[in-house]
Amino acid sequence: MVNLGISIGNLKFKNPVITASGTFGYGSEFDDFINVASLGGIILKGTTMEPREGNPYPRMAETPSGMLNAVGLQNKGIDYFEKNIYPGISGYETNVIVNINGSYLEDYIALAERVNKLEKIPAIELNISCPNVKMGGMAFGTNPDSAREVTKEVRKVYSKLLIVKLSPNVTNIVDFARIAEEEGADSVSLINTLLGMSVNVNTMKPSLSTITGGLSGPAVKPVALRMVWQVAKAVRIPVIGVGGIMNTNDAIEFFLAGASAIEVGTASFIDPQISVKIIDGISNYLTEKGFSDIKEIIGLINRNSD
């Protein structure tokens, strides 16, 4: 029997497999397919202060081994969440994490204060990296000063586990991870989607209503893996790896490169059971390789290549 349990900050996860924000709804959408409680954690879709309609259709374009999305944080806002969604999900026996987003600094602070009061939410993922909103989002995560300010101010009001989700659309993601660490984040998750675009040659128009969108799926995995490796070497806080993880092998690559946990995103669209299959797959991999604890392989490539 191998131990898959990990801790991020003071929070224990029964295993290191978490579902990524925006790809897992509020969890209940997956009840027909899996036992959600078997996951290490779930990160709910991005929540904002006010309800958001999101961007106009079309919001999605398939690209080779990937997909672009421009959803634009469609959600019903924190009031609706507290009243109608929170009561239904607080029974899940797993870490239920809220991903928070804002147009202004004040939005992030207000949201963090609200979510801090929700007893069954042990963590937030501070999303400063959404590429699909006109205001806020990625603008916070691609400017060092604003990344610092938003992390610092949220840290002041949020007492539980604070994960900062980083944007890959920067010159050096390590700088942003260091800023998050310096300002008191307990963990960083990376990467959010890569800004991309696609043009429809038949209609001679952009494929997305917003022209640009966020690229996810297997196409981004090598970039995500490289960034996780760089960041994991540079900071002491645990790194959560996310980007194009489609199967067990992909997940293992992230652990070996230094991730303490992983998020499964786009893969859940194709196989809603994949996150559970990956948990089993990690267990089998460790057994086959003669390890008894997932922690033994975190960052192992750095030791193996010395």
Added chain:
Amino acid sequence: MAKRIDDFIIRENRKINSDFFVLELSGNNYLPLLKPGQFVQVKIEDSPETFLRRPLSIHDVDYEKNTISLLVQIAGKGTTKLSKLNPGEMLNIIYPLGNSFSLPAENSDILLIGGGCGVAPLLFLGKYLKSNGYNPSILIGFRNSDRIIEYDEYAAIGNVYLTTEDGSKGEKGFVTDHSILRDHRFDHVSCCGPASMMKAVAGYCFENDIKCEVSLENLMACGFGVCLCCVVSTVKGNVCTCTDGPVFNIKDLKW
């Protein structure tokens, strides 16, 4: 209704013409009761480049044989790959997804309108209506006579009216150009096809005060309400075509 993810065996892959083929699938488990208008999400194996599932409406169901049929139009790499599947091969599907066409008022004079691959759900719907005591008529349109699907089974349900854009078979023009729409007033229209066609049909139904439902074919990634990519603007705001639809009353749509 609980959604399932299951491997199905291809019983038959029948080529209809250069554009269309029909996949007949049987499952290991007994089929649940399926509703006309619902769809399945088909996984395309060994195709990392086109890795998203393909949403396909249920074309026909045979509970005795425990089979589902899918009428597929070759549109790109994914559907081309599906067209090459052989009997005995497996196909993984998520089903049943979406809502369904509503049952018209009793004694309604019903017209089912389909364009191109939009004819697919109308066979299941037509058979379902027929078995519930309705006598629907069917209006279908294609680009030209080479692209027409075999419609004997549709003709067994009710009168079939046909258009082709070039007039090579049936009346010339789009479905909305067909003379039956001028000569006869229906009470209820159920429609599936390209967006431009459905908008034209919706316009006709608004003008003539005919109850009308359309089945949308928006691009989607998941099919079960989490990616939020397939939204359509409605009186209730943006809603997912995959969970709130694919069938909508035209009065609810703001498209």
